Amino acid sequence: MKKMILSVAVSLLAASLAPAALAAGAQQNKMKECNASAGDKALKGDERKAFMKECLSAKPAKTTQQDKMKSCNKDAGEKALKGDERKKFMSDCLKAN
Numbered sequence: 001m002k003k004m005i006l007s008v009a010v011s012l013l014a015a016s017l018a019p020a021a022l023a024a025g026a027q028q029n030k031m032k033e034c035n036a037s038a039g040d041k042a043l044k045g046d047e048r049k050a051f052m053k054e055c056l057s058a059k060p061a062k063t064t065q066q067d068k069m070k071s072c073n074k075d076a077g078e079k080a081l082k083g084d085e086r087k088k089f090m091s092d093c094l095k096a097n
Contacts, residue, residue, distance in 0.1 A: 030056060068094055 034055035038048050072093035081089050 065094075 034052055037055060038051050041051070043051050072090050075093060076086050076089050079089070
């Protein structure tokens, strides 16, 4: 019984930490990208601090529904899909993007 309780507790703990670990990884990647950009621009001192603050606080550009539609429509055209096959592809494509 103790083993089962311990196993459930460990599972719950791991599940609660997973999103935090993913977010930390994403933040680290963003930090690397911003740092590389600041290095490419040879920024120093206050200029670098201001650039890093702006870069790290920037939100990623969201894909609009119209952009998704254009992309999926282009892909369907390249595959020469028609009728029900095209409808299913477009539906799946729009859900995935």
